[in-house]
Amino acid sequence: xxxxxxxxxWQDLAAxxxxxxxxxxxxxxFGGWDLDEFLASGADEAARLLAFADRLGHPREHRAALDFGxxxxxxxxxxxxxxxxxxxxxxxxxxxxxxxxxxxxxxNAEFRVGGPDLAGFADGEFDLVYSGLVLQHVSSxxxxxxxxxxxxxxxxxxxxLAVQVPSSIPPVKRLQPRRRxxxxxxxxxxxxxxxxxRLRLDPMGMWSVPEAEVVPVLERAGTSILTIERERWEDGTxxxxxxxxxxxxxxxxx
Numbered sequence: 001x002x003x004x005x006x007x008x009x010w011q012d013l014a015a016x017x018x019x020x021x022x023x024x025x026x027x028x029x030f031g032g033w034d035l036d037e038f039l040a041s042g043a044d045e046a047a048r049l050l051a052f053a054d055r056l057g058h059p060r061e062h063r064a065a066l067d068f069g070x071x072x073x074x075x076x077x078x079x080x081x082x083x084x085x086x087x088x089x090x091x092x093x094x095x096x097x098x099x100x101x102x103x104x105x106x107x108n109a110e111f112r113v114g115g116p117d118l119a120g121f122a123d124g125e126f127d128l129v130y131s132g133l134v135l136q137h138v139s140s141x142x143x144x145x146x147x148x149x150x151x152x153x154x155x156x157x158x159x160x161l162a163v164q165v166p167s168s169i170p171p172v173k174r175l176q177p178r179r180r181x182x183x184x185x186x187x188x189x190x191x192x193x194x195x196x197x198r199l200r201l202d203p204m205g206m207w208s209v210p211e212a213e214v215v216p217v218l219e220r221a222g223t224s225i226l227t228i229e230r231e232r233w234e235d236g237t238x239x240x241x242x243x244x245x246x247x248x249x250x251x252x253x254x
Contacts, residue, residue: 003116005183006139007091009203012192014094016202021095022071024204030197035102042074043081049130050082053160056226058245059127060158066126068118068151068163069134073099073111080109083128087121089114116143118150124246127159132241135165136206144209145217152221152244161223161244166208170236179205211240218244 013021019033023041053059062083067076070088072095080086080103088111090096099111112120129151135144144165155161182201186192195201215225223244231239 003091003138003140003143006137008186009183009205010090010092010137011094012186012196012203014092014098016192016196018072018095018098021204022074038072039074039077039102042078045132046075046078046082049162052243053128053162056160056243056245058158058160058226059156061127061156063156064126065128065130066121066151066154068114068129068131068147069137070099070111071095073103073109075130075132076109076111077103077106079128079130080106084108085110087112087126089118091115117146118154121154123153124156124159125154127156129155129159129161129163131163133164135163136208137204139205139207141207141209141213144207145213148214148217149221152218152223152246155221155223155244155246157246157248159246160226161218161246162241164239164241165214166206166237167211167214167230167240168238169206169208173206173235173237176205179203206237208237214240214242218242222246 017029017031019038020029064085065079065083067079067086067088070076070090073088076086076088086109088099091114093113096111096113103109131151135147138144151161151163178201182195182203185195218225223246226243226245229241233239
């Protein structure tokens with residue numbers, strides 16, 4: 001599957017406002033995020049995630065964590081404090097460059113540019129597989145489901161998968177006129193800075209995948225759903241977070 005258009009969008013966002021692109025709070029747009037505050041938000045989010053993970057009883061080990069769609073690496077950094085190895089993956093090379101720069105002081109955090117799958121990682125490599133507010137920006141439903149299968153594949157036995165993706169968005173949000181205009185003007189070779197700062201346009205989009213399509217993909221990947229959290233946002237979007245584990249393989253008797 002091709003992610004060329006999505007990759008170009010996130011390359012632009014990484015150049016324009018990388019921290020806001022990760023945490024799109026309008027109060028912090030146009031370079032308004034303080035780096036320390038941005039990184040602290042990752043530590044807070046990781047603490048909430050791991051407290052919930054403790055209640056679920058997973059992951060059983062803390063050897064390696066995967067932060068899929070890592071952006072500037074705030075969660076990769078935070079998870080590195082709890083796991084022997086923390087790996088951030090993003091489709092935008094500029095985002096990965098920023099993550100490496102910001103987190104150069106964290107020895108057990110590493111960052112990679114991702115592609116249409118996770119072929120660079122082995123089956124069962126990670127005790128925690130995390131992706132929050134990321135897959136909603138992938139503009140192909142097929143691509144989202146492919147990533148879901150891959151995230152399940154790299155989950156270790158006894159590990160925890162925690163992945164968020166909207167299950168539905170209001171019809172009006174599907175139109176995304178500002179994103180469409182941004183892309184059209186970029187195709188006409190207008191500079192991204194002009195579109196973003198002067199015209200207040202950006203290429204950030206949102207898509208959804210129904211729960212009925214996601215669950216079978218995770219199950220076919222060999223994971224077992226522990227719980228599903230559902231939330232309705234103010235704009236009518238239904239956000240769904242899937243928590244799953246991989247049961248241990250049956251013992252082989254001779």
